[in-house]
Amino acid sequence: MGEEVKVRIGDTTLRDGEQTAGVVFSAREKIAIARHLDAMGVHELECGIPAMGEEERASIRSLVDLGLSARLITWNRAVIPDIEASLACGVEAVDISLSVSDIMIEHKINKSREWVKEQLKRALGFAKGKGLYVCVGGEDASRADGDFLVELLLIAREHGADRFRFCDTLGILEPFGMYEKMARLTEAVPQLEIEVHTHNDLGLATANALAGVRGGARSISTTVNGLGERAGNAALEEVVMALKVACGIDVGIDTRRLRGVSRLVGRASNREVPSWKAVVGEKVFSHESGLHADGVLKNPSNYELFAPEDVGLTRHIVAGKHSGTSGIVESYRQIGIPISRDEAQELMEKVRSMAQRIKGPLAPRDLLKLHEARAVSLAA
Numbered sequence: 001m002g003e004e005v006k007v008r009i010g011d012t013t014l015r016d017g018e019q020t021a022g023v024v025f026s027a028r029e030k031i032a033i034a035r036h037l038d039a040m041g042v043h044e045l046e047c048g049i050p051a052m053g054e055e056e057r058a059s060i061r062s063l064v065d066l067g068l069s070a071r072l073i074t075w076n077r078a079v080i081p082d083i084e085a086s087l088a089c090g091v092e093a094v095d096i097s098l099s100v101s102d103i104m105i106e107h108k109i110n111k112s113r114e115w116v117k118e119q120l121k122r123a124l125g126f127a128k129g130k131g132l133y134v135c136v137g138g139e140d141a142s143r144a145d146g147d148f149l150v151e152l153l154l155i156a157r158e159h160g161a162d163r164f165r166f167c168d169t170l171g172i173l174e175p176f177g178m179y180e181k182m183a184r185l186t187e188a189v190p191q192l193e194i195e196v197h198t199h200n201d202l203g204l205a206t207a208n209a210l211a212g213v214r215g216g217a218r219s220i221s222t223t224v225n226g227l228g229e230r231a232g233n234a235a236l237e238e239v240v241m242a243l244k245v246a247c248g249i250d251v252g253i254d255t256r257r258l259r260g261v262s263r264l265v266g267r268a269s270n271r272e273v274p275s276w277k278a279v280v281g282e283k284v285f286s287h288e289s290g291l292h293a294d295g296v297l298k299n300p301s302n303y304e305l306f307a308p309e310d311v312g313l314t315r316h317i318v319a320g321k322h323s324g325t326s327g328i329v330e331s332y333r334q335i336g337i338p339i340s341r342d343e344a345q346e347l348m349e350k351v352r353s354m355a356q357r358i359k360g361p362l363a364p365r366d367l368l369k370l371h372e373a374r375a376v377s378l379a380a
Contacts, residue, residue, distance in 0.1 A: 005213065005218075005247075005249055006218065007213055007218055007219070007220060007243060007249055007251050008043045008044065008218060008219045008220075008251070009042055009043050009044075009219075009220055009222060009236070009239065009240065009251050009253060010042070010043060010044035010045070010046060010073070010195065010219055010220065010221050010222065011037050011042045011044070011045055011046070011221075011222050011223065011224065011236055012045075012046035012075075012197075012221055012222070012223055012228075012233065013033060013037070013223045013224045013227060013236075013265060014030055014033060014034065014045060014046065014047045014048060014063075015046040015047065015048055015049060015074075015075050016046070016221075016223055016227075016228045016229065016233055017223040017224065017227035017228055017233070017265070017269070018048075018227075019228065019229050020227045020228055020229065020232065020269065020271070021229075022270075023227065023269045023270070023271070025268050025269070026268075027058075027059050027062060029268040030047075030059055030062075030063065031062060031063065031066065032264060032268075033224070033261070033264060033265060033268065034047065034063050034066065034068060034070075035066065035068070036257065036260065036261045036264055037070065037224075037261060038066075038068040038069055038070045039254070039257065040253050040254045040257045040258075040261065041251075041252050041253045041254055042070055042236070042253060043070060043071065043251075044070055044071040044072075044073055044093075044219075045063075045068070045070045045071070045072055045073070046073050046074070046075060046095065046221070047060050047063050047072050047073070047074060047091075048060045048063075048074055048075070049074065049075050049076070050074050050076070050082065050085035050086045050088065050089050051076065051077070051081070051082045051085045057085065057088060057089050060072075060074060060089040060091065061089050061090055064089060064090040064091060071092070071093050071133070072091050072092075072093065073091065073093035073094060073095055073133070073135065074086040074089065074091050074093075074094055074095070075094075075095050075097060075137070076094050076095060076096050076097065077096070077097060077098075078096040078097060078098045078119050078120060078122075078123035078124075079119075079123060080122070080123065080126050082096075083096065083123065083126055083127050083130070083132075086132075087130060087132075091132075092131075092132060092133060093132060093133035093134070093135070094127055094132050094133070094134055094135070095134075095135040095136075095137045095165060096120075096123045096124065096127060096134060096135075096136055096137060097137035097138075097139050097165075098116050098119060098120055098136070098137070098138065098139060099116070099139045099140055100116065100138040100139060100140060100141050100144040100148070100149065100152060101139075101140035101141070101142075101143040101144040101145075102143075102144070102145060102148075103140070103143060104139065104140045104143075113148060116152070117151070117152065117155060120136065120152065120155055120156065120159075121155060121159055124136065124155075124156065124159045124160065124161055125159055125160075128159065128160040128161075133162050134160070134161050134162055134163075135161070135162060135163040135164070135165050135195065136152075136156045136161045136163070136164050136165065137165040137167060137197075138152065138164060138165060138166055138167055139167050139169055140167060140169040140170065141165075141166045141167050141168070141169075142166075142167070142168040142169065142170070142172055142173050142177075142178075142181070143169075143170070143172065146181070146184060149185060150184075150185065150188045150189065152164075153185060153188065153189040153192055153194075154188075154189055156192060157189055157191055157192045161192065162193065163192070163193045163194070163195055163219060164185075164192055164193070164194050164195070165194075165195045165196075165197050165221065166181070166182065166185070166194055166195065166196050166197065166212070166217065167197040168196070168197065168198045168199055168205075168208060169197075169199060170199065170201060171198065171199035171200055171201030171202055171204065171205060171208075171230075171231065172201070172202070173198075173204070173208050174202070174204055174207075174208070175204065175207045175208055175210070175211035176211070178196070178198075178208045178211040178212050178215065179211040179212070179214050179215040180215070181215070182194065182196070182211070182212045182214075182215025182216050182217050183215040183216060185215075185216070186215060186216030186217070187216070193218050193219060194212075194216065194217045194218065194219070195217060195218075195219035195220065195221055196208070196209050196212030196213070196217045196219070196220055196221065197221035197233070198212070198221075198233065198234045199228065199229065199230065199231065199232070199233055200226055200228070200230075200231040200232045200233060200234065201230055201231045203231070205226065205232070205233055205234035205235070206234050206235060206238040206239055206242055208234070209222075209234040209239050210239075210242055210243065210246070210247060213243070213247070213249070220234065220239055221233065221234070222234050222235060222236040222239050222240075223235065223236060224236050224237070224261055224262060224264075224265040225237070225262055225265055225266060225269075225271065225273060225277070225280075226238070227265065227269060227271065235278070235279075236258075236261075237258045237262060237278075237279040237280045237311070238278050238279055240253050240255060240258070241255060241258075241279050241306065241311065244306075245305050245306055255310050255311050255312075256309065256310065256311065256312050257312060258279065258280050258311045258312055259280050259311055259312030259313055260312055262277075262280040279311055280311060280312075280313070282313070283316070284313070285304065285308040285313050285314065285315045285316065286315075286316040286317075286318050287303065287315070287316070287317055287318065287327070288317075288318040288319075288320045288321075288322050288323055288327065288361065289322040289323075289324075289327075290322060290323060290324020290325070290326070290327060291324065293317050293318075293323065293324060293326055293327035293330065294324055294325075294326040294327065296315070296317070297317070297326050297327075297330055300315070316334075317330040317331055317334065318331065318361040318362075319331035319351050319355070319361060319362040319366075319367060320351070320352075320355040320360070320361040320362065321352050321355040321356055322352075323348065323351055323352065323355075324348070325341050325344045325345055325348065326341075326344075328344035328347055328348055328351055329341060329344045331362070331367060332344070332367060332371065335364045335367060335368065337367075337368070337371060339371070343374075346374065347370055347371070347374060350370050350373075350374075351367075351370065354366060354370065
């Protein structure tokens with residue numbers, strides 16, 4: 001991306017992630033997730049909504065008591081009682097959220113643009129008066145009028161906001177549109193840091209997050225495994241690795257822990273991580289096709305963007321319908337049976353036939369069975 005760019009990663013698994021329909025984290029699970037994310041080096045954790053009630057506040061206080069390195073931030077409506085509830089939890093940072101698109105201003109909160117501006121001034125002034133770090137959250141910013149958004153950013157900066165969260169709440173943007181919107185805002189109000197919070201309704205959350213950075217955003221909101229409302233949010237693991245590999249931006253997160261936190265959140269949310277999930281799926285470093293397996297065995301960089309160990313995974317060469325000689329030799333080596341290329345050539349047709357029959361890759365026992373059958377045949 002040219003000059004060195006610093007990007008901060010915020011994770012909202014414990015807030016927006018838990019808003020996934022049917023997902024509930026126990027207090028113990030929240031602590032485990034927070035500790036794991038903090039140990040990885042995630043910069044900020046959005047940890048809950050204090051206004052929900054005492055049980056939520058107790059959970060947030062337990063996270064505050066951990067003394068994590070990551071900044072803990074809570075989500076609030078832009079009303080003083082919500083902010084007071086956050087103060088009671090002991091956090092030092094708040095997101096104060098307002099609907100900023102005309103459709104939501106009129107049809108959700110039944111107010112006006114003037115009301116939004118005055119409410120922003122009132123809530124922001126109160127929060128800053130209490131010494132809080134404040135992120136102003138613009139709900140449905142992607143559908144907001146551009147001039148009105150600039151006006152809100154100028155108000156936010158004037159009244160001491162530390163950051164503005166640009167929310168693509170419905171996930172309606174595509175990367176070119178995100179870039180254009182972000183470039184306009186960062187040019188109009190360069191003194192105010194902007195965060196992008198993207199949803200995945202069109203499968204573009206990660207792409208839009210990267211486009212936001214291209215446009216000048218310097219913070220990205222993510223969730224582990226892309227949990228979140230409806231189709232979810234930008235996935236932490238995808239954003240971090242895409243920044244590193246595609247954009248040349250290392251955000252300082254220990255990516256070797258990505259698989260671990262992915263499995264932890266998968267279990268806690270009762271949302272199994274698909275084996276083909278980008279970056280952290282168990283099978284994304286599995287190779288079967290003859291040319292691909294041969295290429296990876298010669299040099300992994302032929303077909304792998306980064307080493308599986310970089311994200312806590314391992315490489316697998318799979319014996320199946322599309323296997324070639326090199327892949328079959330390696331498949332047997334993986335189960336402790338050395339064979340020659342000539343032997344692999346002899347076994348290839350049987351491997352492919354069995355894979356066709358069982359409609360999938362061969363398990364170790366299947367490989368062993370074919371190898372033993374060949375030995376018996378040669379001895380006969």
